[in-house]
Amino acid sequence: MFPFLIVVLFSLSWKISDSTQPAEEFLHCLSLRFHNSSSISELVYTQHNSSYSSVLKSSAQNFRLSTPSTPTPLLIITPLHASHIQATVHCCKKHGLQLRIRSGGHDFEGLSYTTTYEVPFVVIDLLNLGSVRINVEKGTAWVESGATVGELYYEIAKRSRTLAVPAGIGHTVGVGGHLSGGGFGLLFRKYGLAADNVIDARLIDVKERILDRKSMGEDLFWAIRGGGGGSFGVVLAWKLKLVAVPAIVTVFTVSKTLEQNATKLIHRWQYIAHKLPKEIHMSIGISRVKSNENEKMTIQASFRAVFLGSIDELLPLMEEKFPQLGLMKEDCLEMSWAESDLYFEQFPIGAPLETLLGRNHKSALSKSFFKAKSDFVKQPIPEMVVAQVLQ
Numbered sequence: 001m002f003p004f005l006i007v008v009l010f011s012l013s014w015k016i017s018d019s020t021q022p023a024e025e026f027l028h029c030l031s032l033r034f035h036n037s038s039s040i041s042e043l044v045y046t047q048h049n050s051s052y053s054s055v056l057k058s059s060a061q062n063f064r065l066s067t068p069s070t071p072t073p074l075l076i077i078t079p080l081h082a083s084h085i086q087a088t089v090h091c092c093k094k095h096g097l098q099l100r101i102r103s104g105g106h107d108f109e110g111l112s113y114t115t116t117y118e119v120p121f122v123v124i125d126l127l128n129l130g131s132v133r134i135n136v137e138k139g140t141a142w143v144e145s146g147a148t149v150g151e152l153y154y155e156i157a158k159r160s161r162t163l164a165v166p167a168g169i170g171h172t173v174g175v176g177g178h179l180s181g182g183g184f185g186l187l188f189r190k191y192g193l194a195a196d197n198v199i200d201a202r203l204i205d206v207k208e209r210i211l212d213r214k215s216m217g218e219d220l221f222w223a224i225r226g227g228g229g230g231s232f233g234v235v236l237a238w239k240l241k242l243v244a245v246p247a248i249v250t251v252f253t254v255s256k257t258l259e260q261n262a263t264k265l266i267h268r269w270q271y272i273a274h275k276l277p278k279e280i281h282m283s284i285g286i287s288r289v290k291s292n293e294n295e296k297m298t299i300q301a302s303f304r305a306v307f308l309g310s311i312d313e314l315l316p317l318m319e320e321k322f323p324q325l326g327l328m329k330e331d332c333l334e335m336s337w338a339e340s341d342l343y344f345e346q347f348p349i350g351a352p353l354e355t356l357l358g359r360n361h362k363s364a365l366s367k368s369f370f371k372a373k374s375d376f377v378k379q380p381i382p383e384m385v386v387a388q389v390l391q
């Protein structure tokens with residue numbers, strides 16, 4: 001009941017007002033609420049500010065939603081403290097402005113920095129609120145929403161090779177949106193989604209209150225872990241239960257073209273992948289490549305996996321469960337769990353862990369024009385259909 005009320009309150013309070021100068025009125029409201037008024041000029045970007053455009057574009061990933069016709073915010077607020085967010089929520093309600101919350105900016109449809117409704121809106125960009133605190137003894141982490149998944153992985157890896165957090169592969173993704181929506185990655189089969197491992201959170205609600213798990217109650221705490229970002233309030237920070245991983249994990253990539261039986265292997269994989277031990281995560285990437293044999297273009301399926309264990313443990317297991325793939329020792333590499341994320345993102349072997357801190361990695365789904373959809377098949381796709389898809 002409570003989460004439902006919150007949604008209603010947020011949407012009612014964000015209805016458009018007929019103010020002629022919403023930005024000025026809003027700024028005046030903020031100036032009364034920000035304790036240090038000089039911080040307004042440093043933390044608030046109006047459309048006249050020379051940095052407005054670069055701040056807006058800084059973490060936007062989908063260029064399809066950064067065109068001249070894309071609606072842009074009246075202002076961008078980059079808070080340093082929770083009180084700045086409380087002030088922004090207050091002034092948005094007072095002046096009938098819609099509020100967008102941005103952590104890493106990776107929303108496929110740009111929901112954190114644009115809108116399809118013709119209403120004036122402001123963006124709270126959490127780029128300054130990205131601290132990560134790890135407690136190795138207790139196996140927990142407090143991470144602010146503005147951190148990236150990569151920053152979280154890096155801070156864990158600096159302190160321990162045997163602790164990890166089950167979250168996404170894309171290291172530039174923001175923790176705020178990721179945990180709000182679920183968070184699916186290499187440890188999913190063994191430890192579930194990132195959101196499944198959240199044990200506490202700090203949230204600012206529509207009444208500007210700062211709530212933790214106890215004060216928000218279990219219903220709202222349940223909703224913010226997977227119910228979708230931007231619906232229930234601004235999540236400031238999350239407490240995560242870290243999970244155990246071996247100091248050494250094994251990764252491999254086996255690539256097969258159509259001429260090397262890729263169709264049959266993909267079809268077979270559907271019957272095997274979900275029955276493998278939960279320590280193995282195996283996915284297939286499909287791409288167009290030049291054939292080694294005749295230089296003609298062909299389709300290649302790359303079976304890429306991470307195994308929570310050593311090469312010697314993995315090889316007999318794969319021989320038993322998926323002999324058709326023909327996995328060889330020389331296909332495999334041992335590394336730390338954090339390095340395996342970089343491997344999956346296809347950084348060169350030996351790339352330093354600091355690579356996880358970079359925010360500008362370019363991939364098919366970042367810093368490009370794209371439309372992305374996910375789907376789940378409930379029954380194996382027949383081999384003939386796989387063959388048609390690969391044509």
Ligand SMILES: Cc1cc2nc3c(=O)[nH]c(=O)nc-3n(C[C@H](O)[C@H](O)[C@H](O)COP(=O)(O)OP(=O)(O)OC[C@H]3O[C@@H](n4cnc5c(N)ncnc54)[C@H](O)[C@@H]3O)c2cc1C
Nearest residue numbers: 103104105106107168169170174176177178184229230235
């Ligand atoms: C390159 C790329 C790689 C990806 N890799 C993976 C992956 O490996 N696994 C996976 O599961 N997903 C992956 N995703 C999807 C990604 O997890 C989601 O798009 C996620 O919502 C992005 O979070 P964000 O903070 O970066 O995005 P944002 O655009 O900042 O936010 C996304 C949504 O959450 C809301 N929100 C953001 N911060 C908060 C907050 N603090 N409080 C409340 N609401 C908030 C926003 O308003 C918006 O609605 C990937 C996406 C991209 C573009």
